[in-house]
Amino acid sequence: MANVWSANANFKDGQLALCGIPAQQLAAEFGTPTFFLDEKDFRDRAAAWSRALNDSFGKDAGTVYYAGKAFICVEVARWVEQAGIGLDVCTGGELAVALAAKFPPSKIQVHGNNKSVAEITRAVEIGVATIVVDSLFEIERIAAAAKKAGKVQAVLLRLTPGIEAHTHESIATAHEDVKFGFSIASGAAWEAVLAVRKHSEIELRGFHGHIGSQILSMDAFEVAADRLIALLGQYRDEFGAELPELDLGGGYGISYLPTDEPLSPSVAIGALAVAVHAACKKYNLGVPKISIEPGRAIVGPAMFTLYEVGTTKNVVLESGATRNYVSVDGGMSDNIRTSLYGAEYIAVIANRTSTSESRSSRVVGKHCETGDIVIRNIDLPGDISPGDLLAVPATGAYGRSMASNYNHVARPPVVAVIDGKARVILRRESEADLLGLDV
Amino acid sequence: MANVWSANANFKDGQLALCGIPAQQLAAEFGTPTFFLDEKDFRDRAAAWSRALNDSFGKDAGTVYYAGKAFICVEVARWVEQAGIGLDVCTGGELAVALAAKFPPSKIQVHGNNKSVAEITRAVEIGVATIVVDSLFEIERIAAAAKKAGKVQAVLLRLTPGIEAHTHESIATAHEDVKFGFSIASGAAWEAVLAVRKHSEIELRGFHGHIGSQILSMDAFEVAADRLIALLGQYRDEFGAELPELDLGGGYGISYLPTDEPLSPSVAIGALAVAVHAACKKYNLGVPKISIEPGRAIVGPAMFTLYEVGTTKNVVLESGATRNYVSVDGGMSDNIRTSLYGAEYIAVIANRTSTSESRSSRVVGKHCETGDIVIRNIDLPGDISPGDLLAVPATGAYGRSMASNYNHVARPPVVAVIDGKARVILRRESEADLLGLDV
Numbered sequence: 048m049a050n051v052w053s054a055n056a057n058f059k060d061g062q063l064a065l066c067g068i069p070a071q072q073l074a075a076e077f078g079t080p081t082f083f084l085d086e087k088d089f090r091d092r093a094a095a096w097s098r099a100l101n102d103s104f105g106k107d108a109g110t111v112y113y114a115g116k117a118f119i120c121v122e123v124a125r126w127v128e129q130a131g132i133g134l135d136v137c138t139g140g141e142l143a144v145a146l147a148a149k150f151p152p153s154k155i156q157v158h159g160n161n162k163s164v165a166e167i168t169r170a171v172e173i174g175v176a177t178i179v180v181d182s183l184f185e186i187e188r189i190a191a192a193a194k195k196a197g198k199v200q201a202v203l204l205r206l207t208p209g210i211e212a213h214t215h216e217s218i219a220t221a222h223e224d225v226k227f228g229f230s231i232a233s234g235a236a237w238e239a240v241l242a243v244r245k246h247s248e249i250e251l252r253g254f255h256g257h258i259g260s261q262i263l264s265m266d267a268f269e270v271a272a273d274r275l276i277a278l279l280g281q282y283r284d285e286f287g288a289e290l291p292e293l294d295l296g297g298g299y300g301i302s303y304l305p306t307d308e309p310l311s312p313s314v315a316i317g318a319l320a321v322a323v324h325a326a327c328k329k330y331n332l333g334v335p336k337i338s339i340e341p342g343r344a345i346v347g348p349a350m351f352t353l354y355e356v357g358t359t360k361n362v363v364l365e366s367g368a369t370r371n372y373v374s375v376d377g378g379m380s381d382n383i384r385t386s387l388y389g390a391e392y393i394a395v396i397a398n399r400t401s402t403s404e405s406r407s408s409r410v411v412g413k414h415c416e417t418g419d420i421v422i423r424n425i426d427l428p429g430d431i432s433p434g435d436l437l438a439v440p441a442t443g444a445y446g447r448s449m450a451s452n453y454n455h456v457a458r459p460p461v462v463a464v465i466d467g468k469a470r471v472i473l474r475r476e477s478e479a480d481l482l483g484l485d486v
Numbered sequence: 487m488a489n490v491w492s493a494n495a496n497f498k499d500g501q502l503a504l505c506g507i508p509a510q511q512l513a514a515e516f517g518t519p520t521f522f523l524d525e526k527d528f529r530d531r532a533a534a535w536s537r538a539l540n541d542s543f544g545k546d547a548g549t550v551y552y553a554g555k556a557f558i559c560v561e562v563a564r565w566v567e568q569a570g571i572g573l574d575v576c577t578g579g580e581l582a583v584a585l586a587a588k589f590p591p592s593k594i595q596v597h598g599n600n601k602s603v604a605e606i607t608r609a610v611e612i613g614v615a616t617i618v619v620d621s622l623f624e625i626e627r628i629a630a631a632a633k634k635a636g637k638v639q640a641v642l643l644r645l646t647p648g649i650e651a652h653t654h655e656s657i658a659t660a661h662e663d664v665k666f667g668f669s670i671a672s673g674a675a676w677e678a679v680l681a682v683r684k685h686s687e688i689e690l691r692g693f694h695g696h697i698g699s700q701i702l703s704m705d706a707f708e709v710a711a712d713r714l715i716a717l718l719g720q721y722r723d724e725f726g727a728e729l730p731e732l733d734l735g736g737g738y739g740i741s742y743l744p745t746d747e748p749l750s751p752s753v754a755i756g757a758l759a760v761a762v763h764a765a766c767k768k769y770n771l772g773v774p775k776i777s778i779e780p781g782r783a784i785v786g787p788a789m790f791t792l793y794e795v796g797t798t799k800n801v802v803l804e805s806g807a808t809r810n811y812v813s814v815d816g817g818m819s820d821n822i823r824t825s826l827y828g829a830e831y832i833a834v835i836a837n838r839t840s841t842s843e844s845r846s847s848r849v850v851g852k853h854c855e856t857g858d859i860v861i862r863n864i865d866l867p868g869d870i871s872p873g874d875l876l877a878v879p880a881t882g883a884y885g886r887s888m889a890s891n892y893n894h895v896a897r898p899p900v901v902a903v904i905d906g907k908a909r910v911i912l913r914r915e916s917e918a919d920l921l922g923l924d925v
Contacts, residue, residue, distance in 0.1 A: 064661060088568070098539075114609065116854045116892075116893050119894070120923075120924050121921065121924040122924070122925075137853075137854035137893055138854075138893045138894055138895055139894075139917075140891070140893065140894025140895055140896060140920050141893060141894045143894065143917045143920060143921065144894060144920070144921065144924075147921055147924065158854055159852060159854060159865060160797065160798035160813055160850070160852065160854075161797050161813035161815065161850075161851070161852035162796075162815070162852075163815060163852075181797075182797040182799055182813075183799075184796075184797045184798075184872055185797065190645055199882075202705035205606060213630070219552070223801070224801060224809065225801070225856050226799070226811045226813060226848070226850040226858070227856065230801065230802065232802075233801075233802040235802075285640040339611075355604060357600035357623075358599065358600050358620075358621040358623045358624065359623075360621055360622075360665070362662070362663060362664070362665075362669065362672075363665075363669065363671075363672040363674075364663055370663065372665045374599055374600035374621075374665060375600070376602060378601065383822070383826070383890075386826060387822070387825060387826055387857075409665070411599070411600075411665040412600070413577070413597060413598060413599065413601075413602075414576075415555045415576035415577075415597055415599075416555075416591045417664050417666065418826075419665070426802060433623055448892060448893075449890050450890060450891075451822075451888050451889060451890040452554055452579070452889075453555075453887060453888045454576055454579065455558070455577055455578075455579025455580045455582065455583060456579055456886075457579060458575055458923075460923075471925055472924070473923050473924060473925070474923050474924075474925050476923065478578075478579065478582045480588045480922070480923075481579050481582060481583070482560065482582065482583065482586055483919070484559075484897075484899075484912050484913050484914075484915065484919075485559050485561070485583075485586065485911070486561075486910055486911060486912070486913050
């Protein structure tokens with residue numbers, strides 16, 4: 048069974064503690080709901096991916112880019128820099144966070160299927176490492192911005208290698224019905240190669256592929272690597288030069304449930320290295336600098352959400368069985384993944400042990416909506432009561448980052464905990480904040 | 487075919503205009519993406535529901551409560567007050583908006599399955615009209631707050647009448663597997679009646695039932711009314727007094743697609759009146775004051791979203807057909823309904839006519855996520871290009887209200903337009919706002 052908690056979370060006398068601070072104390076000091084972020088765990092995971100890349104690829108290692116979309120704030124951007132890794136941003140807003148953290152532009156990669164001219168211009172001006180190109184229009188926009196800035200902008204082309212991977216299953220199709228990238232199979236990828244080469248203001252450094260999310264096995268990565276490297280071979284054949292970089296994206300899965308067994312960084316990247324080396328040999332290429340983009344795999348397991356239970360209600364189902372509805376003081380505004388993707392989580396009573404028999408339960412939020420569900424099906428102790436604290440692990444990725452103010456519910460803070468000390472790094476919204484845009 | 491646009495939106499020389507202001511002018515002045523709200527249309531719809539209730543129920547008419555969860559801001563709360571109708575809030579945050587608009591508490595109804603003690607205390611203190619009770623715990627909390635405030639708080643009990651209605655289909659089951667309310671069938675409703683009657687600080691005014699969302703026919707409302715009125719009869723039989731109020735909730739549907747034919751307020755409430763009168767006769771009761779809670783039906787059709795197209799991309803599908811991916815400058819951060827519920831919308835090029843042949847298209851946003859889709863399947867002119875304005879109608883409800891900052895995308899403003907004049911009522915977020923919670 049996998050551990051769904053961060054490294055420095057544990058249970059003492061039945062109470063959850065993070066870095067030695069009991070959940071009850073965290074709730075008393077910071078209120079609920081709150082995201083608690085295990086800072087050392089985050090830093091260690093970032094370091095582990097970096098080490099895995101360097102161990103597996105040595106001098107051919109490129110950059111680990113932390114995918115900011117999973118969760119980013121100014122303080123976390125500082126940690127990313129301190130880890131010595133890069134940052135992947137996909138909007139001007141994420142770039143603004145990076146700049147507020149004084150993140151070096153030379154270690155920033157810019158993504159996005161529809162970057163605005165303003166976003167491109169700013170990225171070029173500040174000197175980001177790489178722009179990952181997603182459409183033919185964008186090639187012209189980057190060239191114009193680089194020309195205006197008197198620069199040569201390094202780019203990768205985002206390609207769709209015809210593989211889609213989700214968790215356990217992966218599908219390899221000839222084409223991909225997605226908004227991202229240039230299809231290799233349709234010839235769009237090659238067309239983009241030719242288009243980029245027309246611009247002296249753009250330096251094509253290589254290709255980029257991203258095949259999915261929450262992936263728990265390596266087979267799809269291996270097929271994707273082979274297809275992307277095949278195109279590097281075609282490029283070499285056509286132009287007599289090897290492109291120096293290949294970004295194989297992110298998508299590495301984590302444990303939401305104890306039955307989700309993720310790959311460790313060393314195992315995942317070790318397997319990737321075998322596939323990359325085999326493909327490079329097959330196409331008679333040197334190994335390019337290999338970059339990866341873990342986001343969820345770094346921040347996901349490092350955070351849990353702490354809620355307070357407000358009500359419970361036993362509802363009689365049609366079968367005659369009952370379901371205990373446990374309402375918490377947050378919900379779909381701080382975790383939309385359950386209703387959006389059917390995502391699954393576990394939860395535990397964080398403030399005490401219970402020997403009460405467990406009951407078929409559903410954890411719901413406080414929103415005025417039937418679909419406002421945090422955990423659809425879970426067995427929880429029958430004595431769970433208002434005032435109990437409920438902790439949901441593995442909420443670091445796409446929890447706070449996708450949070451809304453639906454029903455004018457204030458978004459929860461993120462509290463970093465390390466060495467027995469807890470501090471707010473993203474504060475809770477206030478009533479004034481909720482009214483701050485009214486004119 | 488139903489009209490999916492608000493009353494004062496029309497097309498002149500192929501260009502969309504709102505209250506006479508062309509889309510291009512609106513985009514130039516306010517930027518994109520922006521929600522444009524047809525103020526007169528909103529006011530007229532609010533008035534139409536109020537009139538329908540009064541016409542159909544006369545002296546037995548209760549209150550039309552505008553369901554703030556659909557969309558509320560301070561200025562809109564003022565319009566609701568000026569329409570002479572009530573306001574339904576479901577959190578302390580929505581209550582704060584109402585109070586900032588100086589909305590009279592005596593016309594506010596408070597909903598929510600998990601109201602906090604603080605929310606209940608504040609509601610009682612300021613003297614809201616009604617609290618709709620959703621759990622046994624809440625009865626104790628309201629009694630305590632009322633006692634402390636030296637008041638008697640009027641309440642309704644939210645009941646689940648065992649009917650679920652969605653759009654065209656309705657399901658009547660013995661029990662309901664939802665977090666809201668007290669089940670009539672299981673006996674929970676009667677238990678709540680007895681619990682409320684123990685408290686002299688609480689005045690039970692009647693029952694409340696809400697059966698679903700985006701409902702386009704009245705049969706489910708009629709069954710629900712009968713079941714709720716049957717319980718009013720049981721109450722009279724047991725206690726020798728008739729409860730004076732019945733709130734039959736909201737859920738009245740609108741046209742998202744021209745094929746969605748919603749009921750007019752007069753037809754809907756006329757049918758409701760027939761059912762209510764029949765049920766009251768059947769159970770030998772006087773007709774109670776009937777309240778309703780339209781939200782989407784007032785604000786939904788009154789707003790459209792104006793986007794600018796950033797890129798287009800023809801993707802070859804497995805069948806050999808192509809799909810034109812049209813990327814706009816917003817997406818799942820300003821409209822999560824498509825990915826969350828599979829909601830459907832139409833869109834039109836707003837800045838020009840096109841005689842180009844239409845193409846199978848998909849409107850997508852700028853987020854770093856494959857599921858970031860605004861309209862999954864739509865035929866759009868093949869010459870749609872970057873710089874074109876794309877308008878999506880009927881986005882007033884659960885668009886801006888569920889908006890997020892996913893990918894640190896700033897949330898769009900809401901611009902009210904009336905009598906040829908446009909003004910911002912909820913401003914666009916700035917980069918400074920996006921960084922405002924970082925500490």
